Amino acid sequence: MTIFSPTRESALQHLDDFTPQMGRAYAAQRNHDRGSGKHTSVSCLSPYIRRRLISEQEVVTAALRNHGLDGAEKFIQEVFWRGYFKGWLERRPAIWTSYRQGLTADLEDLKKDSGLRQAVARAEAGQTGIDCFDAWVNELIDTGYLHNHVRMWFASIWIFTLKLPWRIGADFFYRHLLDGDPASNTLSWRWVAGLHTRGKTYEAQAWNIAKFTGGRFAPESSELETGVKSLDWSEPNGLPSAQPPRDFVAPEPGKPTALLLTEDDCLPETLIPDGIELVATATLTSSDLRSPRPVPDLIRSFEAAALDDAAQRIGQAATRLNTASPDPIIEWAAEAGAKQILTPYVPTGPLKDWLDAARPKLENHGLTLTEIRRPWDDAIWRYATAGFFKVKKEIPNIINRLEIA
Numbered sequence: 001m002t003i004f005s006p007t008r009e010s011a012l013q014h015l016d017d018f019t020p021q022m023g024r025a026y027a028a029q030r031n032h033d034r035g036s037g038k039h040t041s042v043s044c045l046s047p048y049i050r051r052r053l054i055s056e057q058e059v060v061t062a063a064l065r066n067h068g069l070d071g072a073e074k075f076i077q078e079v080f081w082r083g084y085f086k087g088w089l090e091r092r093p094a095i096w097t098s099y100r101q102g103l104t105a106d107l108e109d110l111k112k113d114s115g116l117r118q119a120v121a122r123a124e125a126g127q128t129g130i131d132c133f134d135a136w137v138n139e140l141i142d143t144g145y146l147h148n149h150v151r152m153w154f155a156s157i158w159i160f161t162l163k164l165p166w167r168i169g170a171d172f173f174y175r176h177l178l179d180g181d182p183a184s185n186t187l188s189w190r191w192v193a194g195l196h197t198r199g200k201t202y203e204a205q206a207w208n209i210a211k212f213t214g215g216r217f218a219p220e221s222s223e224l225e226t227g228v229k230s231l232d233w234s235e236p237n238g239l240p241s242a243q244p245p246r247d248f249v250a251p252e253p254g255k256p257t258a259l260l261l262t263e264d265d266c267l268p269e270t271l272i273p274d275g276i277e278l279v280a281t282a283t284l285t286s287s288d289l290r291s292p293r294p295v296p297d298l299i300r301s302f303e304a305a306a307l308d309d310a311a312q313r314i315g316q317a318a319t320r321l322n323t324a325s326p327d328p329i330i331e332w333a334a335e336a337g338a339k340q341i342l343t344p345y346v347p348t349g350p351l352k353d354w355l356d357a358a359r360p361k362l363e364n365h366g367l368t369l370t371e372i373r374r375p376w377d378d379a380i381w382r383y384a385t386a387g388f389f390k391v392k393k394e395i396p397n398i399i400n401r402l403e404i405a
Contacts, residue, residue, distance in 0.1 A: 004047045004144070004178055006305040008267070008313060011048035015062055018043040023067035027074040031212050033147040036139040042147060043075075046179035049082065051306050052265045052344075056083060057376050061404050069396060077392060080380065082184055084391045086347050087377070087384030089183040091242040093348045099186050100353075103167040107292060110168070123162055124172055130224075132209055132217035133157050144178035144298050149212055155192040156204035161224050166193045175291045178302055182349030197387065198239070242385040245378070251276055251342045251370040258338035258367075260284055260329070261318070262351060263303045265344030266310035271372055272342070280336030281316035283307035284343075286323045289350035323351070326358035330365045339366065345373035375402060 004010070022043075029041035048054045056079050063072035063079075089096055110117050122128055126137030136154050140146050146154065151173070158169040170189040174180045187196055194201035203224075210218040251257060253275030261268060261283045272278075285307065287300045304320070311318035319332050333341055341362065346352045359369050379398045383391045 004044070004302065006047075006051075006053070006302045007309045008048075008053045011045070011054035014043065014045055014048065015054060015059060018045070019062045019066050022063040022075040023071040026072075030074065030078075031149050033150050033213050035213075035216060036143060039145075039147055044145065046082075047145070047302070049079075050179040050181050051263045051303070052267045053306055053309070055267055055270065055374075055376070057402065057404055060399070064399070064405060069399070076395065080391055080395055080398075081388060082181070083377065083380035084384050084388050085183040085187045086181070087245070087381030087391075088242075089187060089348045090245050090381055091384060092240050093246075094240045095190075096182060096186065096348050099167060099170070100350075103171055104292070106165045106167050109165075116164075119162065120164055120168060123158065123164060123169075128162065130157060130161070130219065132213070132219055135217070140173075140176050141296070144176060144296075144302070146177070151188065152192060152202055153204040153209055155189050156202055157224060159193055160201070160203055166190075171291050171293065175293060175295050176299070178299060180290060180299065183347065245373075245381050248345065248371040248373065249368060250372065251340055253277075255340050256336070256338045257370075258282065258333040258336055258341045259316070260321075260341050260343040261307050261310050262286060262343060262346060263306060264346050264351065265374075266306050268310055268344065269314050271344055271374065272314075273372070276342065278316070279338050280319070280332060281311055281314070282319040282321045282329070282332055283311055284321045284323065284329070284351075286351045286354065289323055289354055323354050326361050329358070330362060330367065333367050334365065340368045340370050342370050342372065345371045345377065347377075 021041075026041070026043075032041045034040060043059075045054065045059060049056060049059065060076055060079055063075050066072070067075075069076070110120060123133075124137065126134035126141075128134055133154065136146060136150050155166070155169060155173075158164050159166050166189055170185055173189070174182070174185045177185065190196040192202045206219045206221040206224055251273075253273070254277060256279045257276050258280045259268065259272070259278050259282070261281065263286065265271065283304070285300065285304050287295050287303045290299075308318070321328050321332065329341070343355075346355060355369065362369055379402055380391060383394050
């Protein structure tokens, strides 16, 4: 079993252990899925990077110092992919809204259609009769992790072989993945379905699964045969054009500030600028916002522990809050005498939706919600207007601009 400890110390140890393999070894072996608990060809850093228990910049720095830009090219590109997806969704928030609305509709259909409901239940229980798929379901539920290549195969089988609604599959992943991220998860499923790059679907092939699982699984081609090479997944209004990343209110120096930590950034010691007067700190757990369906304890406990670790590292006795209601946030900040609430930037996703809804109530009580966005995000998001190639081409310039070495 792959075990993740939700602390920065564990993240740094994972980084140190994998750094020697970030070069040619990663480029040659990264597509190989060796099975649960044996993911030695990939870093397994994603649950930490997702919450910024360790930053993307730290990871890229380690790769550059040990292998150089050319030697660690493939690994560095994978780190940039996460930033690209975040930026792409940030600049097209309507896609997130469409996903959430579509998921609501799909779940309503699930209630009405007993056949579909049973098919989804079999898939989510790992009882489809497709050995590889069923094993991956169990690994995901048990560990909260799947190899990236497996995620592609899984999504393809869900959509094209089992012919199940893609949003319900994306929701299944989002509920169970320790590194579940609204951008990476939603857009990866859209990519497999042929929505992200229009008309270009990804279909799992039996030979590919056999090769990259080292023969652990050898499905017959007939098991995965779809009979369909492309599907009409066109959306009613087409793909919205990219817009600039949203504006946000920056904190005012010298103003009594309540720090609200969320799982979007658990590295406050490298983010909070000088001159910010912290009068209180709280952690806000939000895993239950991921889905209308139950989110496993594995995910919720990892998030809570990561937030506790972040608060402890800056020497703060943090109040634990959740998203059941904004009222406790108001009471906490008011009792501390805060005039502004500061949170690391919250990108497009369920927590941003929740904070947007809570913002007017905060303001009615004299509390301004302020944010800080990292230079890493700004540097990548400016290029996340189309496909990844535009970001990929700028990687050397971004590295130089951020003075990563």
